[in-house]
Amino acid sequence: ELKVEQNPLFLSMQEGKNYTIYCNYSTTSDRLYWYRQDPGKSLESLFVLLSNGAVKQEGRLMASLDTKARLSTLHITAAVHDLSATYFCAGRSDNFNKFYFGSGTKLNVKP
Amino acid sequence: ETGVTQSPTHLIKTRGQQVTLRCSSQSGHNTVSWYQQALGQGPQFIFQYYREEENGRGNFPPRFSGLQFPNYSSELNVNALELDDSALYLCASSVQGLYNEQFFGPGTRLTVL
Numbered sequence: 001e002l003k004v005e006q007n008p009l010f011l012s013m014q015e016g017k018n019y020t021i022y023c024n025y026s027t028t029s030d031r032l033y034w035y036r037q038d039p040g041k042s043l044e045s046l047f048v049l050l051s052n053g054a055v056k057q058e059g060r061l062m063a064s065l066d067t068k069a070r071l072s073t074l075h076i077t078a079a080v081h082d083l084s085a086t087y088f089c090a091g092r093s094d095n096f097n098k099f100y101f102g103s104g105t106k107l108n109v110k111p
Numbered sequence: 112e113t114g115v116t117q118s119p120t121h122l123i124k125t126r127g128q129q130v131t132l133r134c135s136s137q138s139g140h141n142t143v144s145w146y147q148q149a150l151g152q153g154p155q156f157i158f159q160y161y162r163e164e165e166n167g168r169g170n171f172p173p174r175f176s177g178l179q180f181p182n183y184s185s186e187l188n189v190n191a192l193e194l195d196d197s198a199l200y201l202c203a204s205s206v207q208g209l210y211n212e213q214f215f216g217p218g219t220r221l222t223v224l
Contacts, residue, residue, distance in 0.1 A: 024187035097167030
């Protein structure tokens with residue numbers, strides 16, 4: 001069974017600072033997803049990463065994938081308060097059509 | 112383009128009862144997945160439907176069952192409700208293919224008393 005671990009689970013940072021959220025997964029996953037969830041809301045798709053070395057950027061967020069290390073990162077550049085949310089990574093198991101989510105990283109960006 | 116919709120928004124049931132949750136997929140999407148999200152946790156994959164058949168299932172007991180209809184909408188049925196079934200139930204639709212990017216509905220909040 002694919003296990004997905006995120007760290008940190010909680011992140012409090014000042015506006016303007018940079019930080020990285022890490023997502024490790026236990027076995028091969030043929031694709032890696034990042035989502036954002038605001039309190040009381042549903043999940044918003046941010047990125048889908050397919051191949052080793054894949055890098056995608058949207059605004060202040062950049063996601064990357066290293067399939068050899070079984071690691072994906074979500075880098076936040078010059079954080080702003082509007083980025084405060086919970087961020088989830090998820091993988092899909094190689095041989096079975098099953099999706100596994102991490103526990104989430106709750107990000108709080110302080111003005 | 113209409114996004115993913117779910118009904119009802121909230122639901123209160125008692126232990127032992129049965130519940131049906133509904134999901135309409137985004138236009139052009141042919142695949143529906145269901146997730147259970149307990150408070151403060153990540154979503155847990157229940158199952159996925161494609162072409163009206165279940166084509167992937169997580170670690171949920173058989174009392175969790177589903178359907179997909181020809182218009183790609185879907186239902187999640189839970190029998191013999193237990194207190195631990197209280198959660199946010201999320202539906203996500205996607206297109207089978209390279210990315211399989213999932214778009215989530217607003218969810219149904221189920222409370223079991």
